[in-house]
Amino acid sequence: MTRNPRNSAFAEEIEWSFAQQTIMNLIGARLGRVEPGVVEISLPYRADLAQQHGYLHAGIVTTIADSACGYAAYSLMPAGSEVLSVEFKVNLLRPAKGEIFEATAEVIKSGKTLTVVRADVVGVTGEKRELVATMLGTMMCLTR
Amino acid sequence: MTRNPRNSAFAEEIEWSFAQQTIMNLIGARLGRVEPGVVEISLPYRADLAQQHGYLHAGIVTTIADSACGYAAYSLMPAGSEVLSVEFKVNLLRPAKGEIFEATAEVIKSGKTLTVVRADVVGVTGEKRELVATMLGTMMCLTR
């Protein structure tokens, strides 16, 4: 698993791109760790992001996991690339309870065209951390 | 594929439950068709729901598809059930462009514990309709 970024400006570009994702602002998500092949996004719980029982909606769990996966893939792509989600699968392991949710994505296999990424989403309540979902996805590199 | 609802109040209960999903209100999603085994949710495009290129974020595409799948499964469950998303996979087929997005979920196999559901999400611009994503998911029935 290569961890040498081919684009030295990857971190700045990810920050810039994240700021363009208007949905991140709407839900209150924040970009965390940005390293070659690893990206974290966190999301404080809010009552207006919930499904019918008050837990974080699976689609919002997916929203932060997908962006984390996309940027983890992007961090290993050459300069001048664009990243696109091809597909992902999410297993919802527990009700998404927590004061804050942390999605951590890590590249499993970085290829020229396709990158496979895994993300875990943890619900944090005080000292307690629980894995609430895991994603396995495929991201595509487009050359601008 | 059975299409006989076992809960005669399923449509009212889905409407009520949908109204509890606060995320639906935040993003502006609306419940459409509710029939045994088939549920539609629509979402007008808004600039604050976008990824970095201005298209609807894949996580929001997933949000409406997942709720549509959950309620399609629920429509065939016995009274007193609760529905829970176990897992889903989404293929993003095209950039999610459109004035309005329609997620239509249909039950493929309804079981006692697990229900398998497929959802297509179409982007509509004027007369033009384009399939932008397809979901295949597993929903679980819990007895209250």
Place this chain on the structure above:
Amino acid sequence: MTRNPRNSAFAEEIEWSFAQQTIMNLIGARLGRVEPGVVEISLPYRADLAQQHGYLHAGIVTTIADSACGYAAYSLMPAGSEVLSVEFKVNLLRPAKGEIFEATAEVIKSGKTLTVVRADVVGVTGEKRELVATMLGTMMCLTR
């Protein structure tokens, strides 16, 4: 959904390629319908293809579904292409019972690099036909 083949020899090439898949011979699978965007593979049940309860093993259900998906994708690719499975998801809907199994794959979206395909696998016993599994997969076009 385009259904115009770009490679007029697609059917002969699929037959030839199928004959190279030695696993198909080992398990006794047969190539059926080959049309632009649609390919069928059938497999008579044999007691040596089973899981612990005597049903067809999910991996063998997957084997015929995956080859059907790959060839359905191939049928719409330009001449000189090679097809490769990127990923697939399979829902196992019922125990895989039947005298013969039929996997029918159909292209949902054919792109330059990636093609998304769905396959249903039906177990046939006399007049009775039951959907035992459904696959949603992503296939990739490589240029030789």
Place this chain on the structure above:
Amino acid sequence: MTRNPRNSAFAEEIEWSFAQQTIMNLIGARLGRVEPGVVEISLPYRADLAQQHGYLHAGIVTTIADSACGYAAYSLMPAGSEVLSVEFKVNLLRPAKGEIFEATAEVIKSGKTLTVVRADVVGVTGEKRELVATMLGTMMCLTR
């Protein structure tokens, strides 16, 4: 993640069940490590298990990964259970080259009804080990 088996005879039962999976004998797969929550299955390459380019067919990669996942799930289930594959997703990361293939499955989340399992399949050639595929699947516990 609990790793305390609830069925003290799990290892013997898995060995017995594996021996009933006739497909394992047909393809030459062998049961390896069997521990609470972790199961390995290995498969020496054979030319009659191949796709059109001579690599191990993705369906056979899936066959050993699925059985490994099922037994990893089973190892944590109570006595008198039966295990069933609900669904799985597989990413094929590289051509499945190797003299021998090793599928290692590990339980991510063990629940009363559903267990989520991940499996990696490695192709081994001499000293070289390459990850060729990864599976994320959902297994179900049935009470006999």
